[in-house]
Amino acid sequence: MQARRVGLVALLLGLLSAALLHGRLGAPPVYDGIVVPPAPYRYESPPPNLRNGNQLPLGGQAVLPAPNGTVAGGGVQTDDQQVITFWGLGTLKAPAGTSSVTCTIQPVANPPAPPAGVELRGNVYAINCVGQPANGKVTATTTFHLTMRIPPGTVNDIRYYDGQSWHNLTTLFAGGGDPYASVNAPGFGEYAAMARSGTATSSSPFSDLSRYLEFYGILALVLLFGIIAVAQEIRRRRQRRPSTVKKR
Amino acid sequence: MIQARLAAPRRAALLTSLVLGAAVVRALLLPIGDGFSTAVFAASLLAIAVIDGRALRPSPVAGEGATPAWRLAWSVLLGVVVGMLLIGPAITDRLADRPIGDFWSWAAIAAIVASLEETAIRGVLYRHWLAEAGPLAAVAIGAVVFSLIHLPRYGLTALPLDFAVGLALGGLRSVTSRVIPCAVAHTIADWGAWFWA
Numbered sequence: 001m002q003a004r005r006v007g008l009v010a011l012l013l014g015l016l017s018a019a020l021l022h023g024r025l026g027a028p029p030v031y032d033g034i035v036v037p038p039a040p041y042r043y044e045s046p047p048p049n050l051r052n053g054n055q056l057p058l059g060g061q062a063v064l065p066a067p068n069g070t071v072a073g074g075g076v077q078t079d080d081q082q083v084i085t086f087w088g089l090g091t092l093k094a095p096a097g098t099s100s101v102t103c104t105i106q107p108v109a110n111p112p113a114p115p116a117g118v119e120l121r122g123n124v125y126a127i128n129c130v131g132q133p134a135n136g137k138v139t140a141t142t143t144f145h146l147t148m149r150i151p152p153g154t155v156n157d158i159r160y161y162d163g164q165s166w167h168n169l170t171t172l173f174a175g176g177g178d179p180y181a182s183v184n185a186p187g188f189g190e191y192a193a194m195a196r197s198g199t200a201t202s203s204s205p206f207s208d209l210s211r212y213l214e215f216y217g218i219l220a221l222v223l224l225f226g227i228i229a230v231a232q233e234i235r236r237r238r239q240r241r242p243s244t245v246k247k248r
Numbered sequence: 249m250i251q252a253r254l255a256a257p258r259r260a261a262l263l264t265s266l267v268l269g270a271a272v273v274r275a276l277l278l279p280i281g282d283g284f285s286t287a288v289f290a291a292s293l294l295a296i297a298v299i300d301g302r303a304l305r306p307s308p309v310a311g312e313g314a315t316p317a318w319r320l321a322w323s324v325l326l327g328v329v330v331g332m333l334l335i336g337p338a339i340t341d342r343l344a345d346r347p348i349g350d351f352w353s354w355a356a357i358a359a360i361v362a363s364l365e366e367t368a369i370r371g372v373l374y375r376h377w378l379a380e381a382g383p384l385a386a387v388a389i390g391a392v393v394f395s396l397i398h399l400p401r402y403g404l405t406a407l408p409l410d411f412a413v414g415l416a417l418g419g420l421r422s423v424t425s426r427v428i429p430c431a432v433a434h435t436i437a438d439w440g441a442w443f444w445a
Contacts, residue, residue, distance in 0.1 A: 006384050007422020010416070011423055013415055040347065053347065
């Protein structure tokens with residue numbers, strides 16, 4: 001009875017604490033089975049084989065306070081989290097008289113053509129900030145952080161279009177199969193993932209096969225141990241049965 | 249009796265170390281691949297449960313005879329309710345647009361790993377700590393172990409939340425005297441990640 005009383009208190013306390021903590025930590029309660037696969041990449045112009053079920057990419061907007069033209073640190077991300085940027089205090093400079101800065105990230109429907117010998121991979125995003133209330137020009141005095149989701153297939157780097165030409169940037173790819181890459185963005189303009197012409201536009205059969213093997217490998221291993229566990233339990237129960245009869 | 253009380257904590261502590269060790273091994277193997285490290289972790293937990301051998305049987309409760317089927321059904325239902333309550337705070341978040349067609353295979357593995365964690369923590373560890381140190385210690389140590397095994401993946405910020413969830417699952421174990429409702433609640437909470445993470 002004491003165990004049940006303790007259990008009831010722990011259950012209620014745990015549920016209440018989990019509910020209160022959830023909003024602060026911004027994560028679902030447990031999810032520790034395996035890594036949750038990311039949602040499919042959202043294409044502005046999907047490849048023919050991915051046209052079915054494709055959802056259009058989303059933009060993002062953030063309004064940041066800018067007392068005396070100095071923008072506080074902050075960031076903006078698209079609502080589908082395909083592009084995330086953030087910058088430190090003083091990175092953005094707005095004209096005098098600006099009270100706030102509106103920063104936007106928008107997928108570009110008609111992007112500038114890529115340089116010769118390379119192809120666009122995924123979407124081109126336009127990143128821009130304007131000062132309010134007079135739509136004043138905001139400039140980036142130093143680089144800011146940009147993380148971009150990359151679509152399946154080969155991607156060599158993320159490039160920046162300054163209004164005249166594309167510039168390749170030193171790109172850091174996330175490890176462990178995470179489909180994200182980051183750069184130090186030099187300014188406002190268009191950004192896109194690119195690859196040399198002729199490289200794969202979708203995941204290779206080999207990587208698909210390795211994922212397939214990994215998945216069924218886990219299942220096979222767990223099933224094997226499960227069968228051993230059940231066999232052990234049956235054997236144990238059989239061994240216990242005669243002693244139970246004797247006691248009676 | 250004295251001998252049993254002296255012997256038990258060593259076994260409970262040893263099994264607790266084994267479960268924590270399995271989590272450390274999982275963290276060390278993570279660079280090789282998430283699938284491989286998860287498989288090793290799952291196999292280790294299963295091995296601990298098999299070695300102990302008593303994890304899946306309900307705790308003996310004074311004054312109760314054989315467990316009727318309705319009690320099992322009630323406890324599973326309670327597990328479903330607790331699982332729903334655990335994902336409750338997340339359902340106001342924006343829905344992730346993962347395709348439902350891919351959900352089932354992922355959900356099967358998540359269910360297996362969640363059930364194995366419950367078998368090890370709320371099964372093996374709970375039973376041993378209950379016998380030695382009482383229900384409060386069994387629930388509290390289970391919650392600590394539960395939060396610690398998630399530390400490598402989610403970091404310190406998730407520690408209080410995982411401790412709270414561990415407390416709730418330990419409480420569920422005490423209330424129902426069974427591991428199955430804990431596995432059900434844990435699995436439902438994990439599945440929520442597909443839709444809201």
